[in-house]
Amino acid sequence: VAAKERLEKGDVEAEQEIKSAEEMLVLAEKERELTVKIGIGLNTDICCVGNMGSDQRFDYSVLGDGVNLASRLEGQSKTYGVPVVIGEDTQKQAAEYACIELDLIQVKGQTRPTRIYGLLGDKETALSPDFIAYKELHDELLLAYRTQKWDEAAALSKECRELCAAWNNVTSISKTEVAVDQPRRIENATGLYDLFDERIAEYRVNSPADNEGNWDGIYVATTK
Secondary structure (H helix, E strand, O other): OHHHHHHHHHHHHHHHHHHHHHHHHHHHHHHOOOOOOOOEEEOOOOOEEEEEEOOOOEEEEEEOHHHHHHHHHHHHHHHHOOOEEEEHHHHHHOOOOEEEEEEEEEOOOOOOOEEEEEEEEOHHHHHOHHHHHHHHHHHHHHHHHHOOOHHHHHHHHHHHHHHHHHHHHHHOOOHHHOEOOEOOOOOOOHHHHHHHHHHHHHHHHOOOOOOOOOOOOOEEOOOO
16 A cells, blocks of 8 residues: 555646746746747656755755656757657656657666656646647657657658648747746757757668667757
8 A cells, every 4th residue: 555655746746847848948948038049858767866965065965866867868858859858657647638659768977778758848838739740750769769760750750740731830828828827838859859850860871780780769969
């Protein structure tokens, strides 16, 4: 029972984290005359939280691999061109939100790969036919990319960029209409496909596969 309660609590906390992240982005857009871009990394894990240190230096802090990963995800938000990057466990516990898989990545300082996701919208967005169609197209791109079908992947990247850009223009909300209780309908992820185009061009010349032609699809990050 206790284990079940902890899992249910984790589900709620993951959803609260995602909602708070969306609200932060909305407030930044509403209150600033100039566009301010921020990156947010969210991850769910077991951590050590509390007062730590000594008489010389004492602080309330948090430690753990999950904390380090969250920090790395925040750094990758710029790389992948989306403001909120979330870890696999967070995505599983808040699956009702509009998310797309970004990559299978081994972040700097970690030895195991992890799937990362981009938060593009709220629950309403996730149920919209346009987002569902867009996500299916994006998933096709990931499949073509990971199976080294570069021509197909390049074509799908172009389609995803155009669809995402068009949808963003239609569903965007003007600054005067933004409210905390009404998150933006979608984040513009067109920059993500610039990244895929760069990788595809590189992999055409320098294959990521081993001598037998196999590739696990993992991208090893070289920066934080």
